[in-house]
Amino acid sequence: MNFSEKLKDNIIYLDGAMGTQLQNAGLGVGELPEEWNVSRPEVIRGIHRAYLEAGSDVIYTNTFGANCLKFGDRTEGVVSAAVRIAREACEGLSDRYVALDIGPTGKLLKPLGDLDFEDAVSIFKRTVRAGAAAGADLVAVETMNDCYELKAAVLAAREACNLPIIATFVFGADGKTMTGTSPEAAVAIAEGLGVSAVGINCSLAPSQMTAVVKRMLKVASVPVIVKPNAGLPEDRDGATVYSLSASDFARDMAELVSLGARVVGGCCGTTPEYIARLKAACAHIAPLPVTDKALTVISSYTHAVYFGENPVLIGERINPTGKKRLKQALKEGELSYVLGEAVKQQERGAHALDVNVGLPELNEPEVLEKCVSEIQAVTDLPLQIDTSDPVAMERALRRYNGCPLINSVNGKKESMREFFPLAAKYGGAIICLTLDEGGIPDSAEGRVRIARKIIRQAAKYGIGRNRLIFDTLATAVSADSNAANVTLGALEKIRKELGCNTSLGISNVSFGLPQRDFITASYFSVALSKGLSAAIYNPYSDEVEKAYRTFMALSGRDKGCGEYISFASSVEFGTVIRSKTVENVSGEGGLKYAVIKGLKDVASAEAKTLLATLKPLEVIDGYIIPALDEVGKGFENKTIFLPQLLMSAEAASAAFEEVRARLNPSDNSKGVSVVIATVKGDIHDIGKNIVATLLRNYGFTVYDLGRDVPPERVVEETKRTGAKIVGLSALMTTTVPNMKETVELVKRECPWAVTVVGGAVLNEEYAAMIGADRYCRDAMETVRYAEEIERSLN
Amino acid sequence: MIKVLNGRLERIDRREALHYLGLTAKDIPEEQTTKLLDECEAEALRAQDLRAVYSIYDFSADGDELDLGFAKAHSHSLALNLAGCNKIVLFACTAGIGIDRLIAAYSRISPSKAAAMQALGAALVEGWCDEIHGMCIREYGANKSRFSCGYGDLPLTLQRDIFAALSVTKRIGITLSDNCFMTPSKSVTAIIGIKQNQG
Numbered sequence: 001m002n003f004s005e006k007l008k009d010n011i012i013y014l015d016g017a018m019g020t021q022l023q024n025a026g027l028g029v030g031e032l033p034e035e036w037n038v039s040r041p042e043v044i045r046g047i048h049r050a051y052l053e054a055g056s057d058v059i060y061t062n063t064f065g066a067n068c069l070k071f072g073d074r075t076e077g078v079v080s081a082a083v084r085i086a087r088e089a090c091e092g093l094s095d096r097y098v099a100l101d102i103g104p105t106g107k108l109l110k111p112l113g114d115l116d117f118e119d120a121v122s123i124f125k126r127t128v129r130a131g132a133a134a135g136a137d138l139v140a141v142e143t144m145n146d147c148y149e150l151k152a153a154v155l156a157a158r159e160a161c162n163l164p165i166i167a168t169f170v171f172g173a174d175g176k177t178m179t180g181t182s183p184e185a186a187v188a189i190a191e192g193l194g195v196s197a198v199g200i201n202c203s204l205a206p207s208q209m210t211a212v213v214k215r216m217l218k219v220a221s222v223p224v225i226v227k228p229n230a231g232l233p234e235d236r237d238g239a240t241v242y243s244l245s246a247s248d249f250a251r252d253m254a255e256l257v258s259l260g261a262r263v264v265g266g267c268c269g270t271t272p273e274y275i276a277r278l279k280a281a282c283a284h285i286a287p288l289p290v291t292d293k294a295l296t297v298i299s300s301y302t303h304a305v306y307f308g309e310n311p312v313l314i315g316e317r318i319n320p321t322g323k324k325r326l327k328q329a330l331k332e333g334e335l336s337y338v339l340g341e342a343v344k345q346q347e348r349g350a351h352a353l354d355v356n357v358g359l360p361e362l363n364e365p366e367v368l369e370k371c372v373s374e375i376q377a378v379t380d381l382p383l384q385i386d387t388s389d390p391v392a393m394e395r396a397l398r399r400y401n402g403c404p405l406i407n408s409v410n411g412k413k414e415s416m417r418e419f420f421p422l423a424a425k426y427g428g429a430i431i432c433l434t435l436d437e438g439g440i441p442d443s444a445e446g447r448v449r450i451a452r453k454i455i456r457q458a459a460k461y462g463i464g465r466n467r468l469i470f471d472t473l474a475t476a477v478s479a480d481s482n483a484a485n486v487t488l489g490a491l492e493k494i495r496k497e498l499g500c501n502t503s504l505g506i507s508n509v510s511f512g513l514p515q516r517d518f519i520t521a522s523y524f525s526v527a528l529s530k531g532l533s534a535a536i537y538n539p540y541s542d543e544v545e546k547a548y549r550t551f552m553a554l555s556g557r558d559k560g561c562g563e564y565i566s567f568a569s570s571v572e573f574g575t576v577i578r579s580k581t582v583e584n585v586s587g588e589g590g591l592k593y594a595v596i597k598g599l600k601d602v603a604s605a606e607a608k609t610l611l612a613t614l615k616p617l618e619v620i621d622g623y624i625i626p627a628l629d630e631v632g633k634g635f636e637n638k639t640i641f642l643p644q645l646l647m648s649a650e651a652a653s654a655a656f657e658e659v660r661a662r663l664n665p666s667d668n669s670k671g672v673s674v675v676i677a678t679v680k681g682d683i684h685d686i687g688k689n690i691v692a693t694l695l696r697n698y699g700f701t702v703y704d705l706g707r708d709v710p711p712e713r714v715v716e717e718t719k720r721t722g723a724k725i726v727g728l729s730a731l732m733t734t735t736v737p738n739m740k741e742t743v744e745l746v747k748r749e750c751p752w753a754v755t756v757v758g759g760a761v762l763n764e765e766y767a768a769m770i771g772a773d774r775y776c777r778d779a780m781e782t783v784r785y786a787e788e789i790e791r792s793l794n
Numbered sequence: 795m796i797k798v799l800n801g802r803l804e805r806i807d808r809r810e811a812l813h814y815l816g817l818t819a820k821d822i823p824e825e826q827t828t829k830l831l832d833e834c835e836a837e838a839l840r841a842q843d844l845r846a847v848y849s850i851y852d853f854s855a856d857g858d859e860l861d862l863g864f865a866k867a868h869s870h871s872l873a874l875n876l877a878g879c880n881k882i883v884l885f886a887c888t889a890g891i892g893i894d895r896l897i898a899a900y901s902r903i904s905p906s907k908a909a910a911m912q913a914l915g916a917a918l919v920e921g922w923c924d925e926i927h928g929m930c931i932r933e934y935g936a937n938k939s940r941f942s943c944g945y946g947d948l949p950l951t952l953q954r955d956i957f958a959a960l961s962v963t964k965r966i967g968i969t970l971s972d973n974c975f976m977t978p979s980k981s982v983t984a985i986i987g988i989k990q991n992q993g
Contacts (some may be wrong), residue, residue: 029864029958029959030864030865030955030958030959104963106963106969106970107969107970107971108891108969108977111898112891112894112895112898112977112978113969113971113977114971114972114975114977143964145967178843178891178967179891180891180892180895233795233796233797233798235795235797239795240795240796335902336902336903339902339903340903343899343903374902377895377898377899377902378898378899378902378903379899597826598826598906599826640824641815641816641817641821641823641824641827642815642816642909643815643823643824643826643827643830643831643906643909643910644824644826644827646905646906646909647826647827647830647906649905649906650904650905650906689901689902689905689908690905693905732973734973
């Protein structure tokens, strides 16, 4: 019987601690346990054998930290020795399995840490390849604090071998992993990546795991693993002992097995005795069957969102179609605008966000990948990745930290051939459009037929219908009076006859009509009553929010109507036209005052008022710039401090947003544009962001390349944009050489541009030494310098 | 015996945070700044996930050659700090990854909140260090000041030994980059000497 067969109907017993055993055998402080695979194989073999004799079906190889970060070129040798030793220990025993143990790298992945996702995948792949070649039966990814790293490890295992993969996370007593992942999201992510079993290990005692195990059992369609510590470590006469005895451990574990845990063992502090007792305690318990929960689920790195119960609201604002301002932001790499849209939609109540960056002039795979990871840095909402380019889709799906929503597949052969393999590999739910080579059928039956076809085809890729969300295509009722009837008819049939979830891009229905929100909102209400599971919508529409809130109350989902009441009391009497509450600035007022005081909302409202009578440039030159100058001077004279300077800059940005909406491209105030970046190896970007914000406030076009930017990229962008100024920031002494390299490359390749540098470790002398044209102490000085360059060109 | 500790602070030292923002003790923050810090403090306190790991070691010195019990080191500054000590407490602590997430998020959308969160995060972990320090005094009689890698001539690379000795990454989730920077960024490791028979 192989491991997968055994897993089907049996309780599987794993082993217990390796580290604890090695310390007892004399492993020194700071000594790498995996070294013993080579230097003392007999000790490792003895530990394995003891666990096997105690009844372990599966033993984990001594490879927890056996990766190339620690072992370099010796990795393969250490890993294959470990597998060989484990295999030797199994000799003479039947149906015992060697699990290649994969622990965390010890580094945190970007964007919070410094390890790139793909580098993590490569690191894990080396270990997996060596272990699989040496004869492991399965891969056990364990002790993961971070679901993103778990994703890298599982992907690596899937790509480097064909073995079954089991995976466990570390949860705290608060029911979350250290990086904030809930049990439901953990299951969604791991199952989406195709693991054979998922669960929890380390950190807690068995009884402390009960809540997390229950939550996992409720949603998991694969067996659940539990591998706890032997209680908590205690100091007994100077020695570390764990609080639970083997029999207490076994008793508590038996309860978890009764609940349905199917793969069980021990972590820190457990010994062969614990496993023997555990097995004895569970001998009378019949393994509970594992059922397919057939859930439709997506997740971010923190939480899962299910389709089918409550309607899911998916924000549509990150899609350049018909949005001039977003187009411009995407073209100029002004990610802060895109990220602002993400945050605003979350604040307005979206449950997930659509991300579409399809513009002909952009390198879509690159921009989509970047936007997905940047958006995940500002919001914990699950993302719907929206592209028709399979290359862009795969890059974004790989990077995405969570269980994705794919948008979209349709009934065309080519579409299904391109996208289903991606969905099979990366998991998640899939929006399926009911159209095919023949176009959009004009009858409900025609659309349902396509849905059936898609279900059949998806099954061939192992994708169940529970993962498909059908979009029966909302089209403009102004062009075809029957449009809404057909769409909603198809929707109802798919929901009732096929039992699948549904979604609509509701805004499309009102295209070409006045007061579009009225039509859209009513359409939404009707669709909800016919079983709509999700809507791609405009979170800024008060009418749509009203339709949603009232539906929730009327359908009994909003218990006690509490949410409806708080919504209703937040709107003006009898209307849903809400204006943002603007702070009272008591007598004093005006845009200048708002900018100086750093009042964002007031500044934006004041700018709007001024723009009714003044030209955009008059507002900039007469109000925004003088206000900024005043704040800037105050900062230089130390009468105003950094937080105030920054708040003023943000208020100015808010005002500038209003101005920009009315600005013709021809009167774009300044001729000089600036390419700005934090240099390679450096991940500090607050200072750089401040400079970018202030430069934009003063009317300069800024191409912000972000942080950790290689010299070649800076040159490429400077050439592309013809920028006259290249601004570079570095905060660590270790990255100053990279700044020097960038400056030199810019000088050589882009002789028309001047370089200006800044950052905590720099000063005038240093700047001169690395060949930069100018050192600027802070953001204001950079603005003055840019103005100088602007003047010199006129 | 290596011990792990979780904690929670009710407030963050405002003066300390203002200091990180460049205000001296006599500077009075603007009204909007106070508002900004109030808002961000509430968020930071919600996001805090205070953890620490610590242990006690024997200490001996031969001039500037130090045997710290968990590693050997060469440092004149630490030798001075630990003069007369025969034991040390070593600890690592963090304010948690949630603070880093907030800093990362705000650095993309609001420079003022990013700066405020940086300052408050630093003040938060400082406050957490004070708690741990207090506990080390009570539990072990640790009576010297805190000393961290990078102070004086104590090399940053000692971080690697500290991480190995306390299994910092496994126990409380702080990771160490190749150039010895810690993530979560609001984390501290330190040595506190115990000087017996004073006077």
